[in-house]
Amino acid sequence: MLNIYGMTQHELAAASVFGGIFYWSLAVPFLFGATTLYTYRILTGNQVTVIDAFIQAKRRLLPLLLVCFLSVVLIFTGLTWCLRAFPFVGLIIIQIILIPGLYVSYRLMFLLYAIVINNNSVLDSFKSSWQLTKRRWWLVFRSMLLIFLVFFVPVRWISELIGLRWQNLLVTQLVGNVLGFIAGLLMNVYLVLLYQRLRESAAATQ
Secondary structure: OEOOOOOEHHHHHHHHHHHHHHHHHHHHHHHHHHHHHHHHHHHOOOOOOHHHHHHHHHHOHHHHHHHHHHHHHHHHHHHHHHHHHOOOOHHHHHHHOHHHHHHHHHHOOOHHHHHHHHOOOHHHHHHHHHHHOOOOHHHHHHHHHHHHHHHHHHHHHHHHHHHHHHOOHHHHHHHHHHHHHHHHHHHHHHHHHHHHHHHHHHHHOO
């Protein structure tokens, strides 16, 4: 069956998968770098244009991609190993390691921020984030919980209410994407401020 673009359903599915991989593996890190750098410069009173932010993000794109790739590989490898090595208790093991996994993820939460803001190398960004969150894990956890409750829970509720009101999947997805995008920007501002605060606190205790 052909659509208006002359593509079969299988070709559309393949194009959708390829587009998703491209978006999440390349576009998202690049946009994250540009928006984070722009946000940081504005909040610290440094003049910057949108074009300058994208240029700087392009220069930092390779380490950003490498960190994202390493994170995905580590998570995928760990989950795959658990399920293959212990097929019957793999899910139980995953649940057991969930808490230490969350701990490590929060300790390494500022990997990308260290690369974008401080222009750190990949290895230095790991060290920087780990050191920055030392004895501050609970603070970071509470901050992320607050972000989830303030930003993403209302977005979910509003999207569901709109879906119930209009009974239109396209409208629901569109509204959810727009609200999610806005929530993501606000979350990024919050995390940039938190990162800056942690850096100042770490510098004051040295």
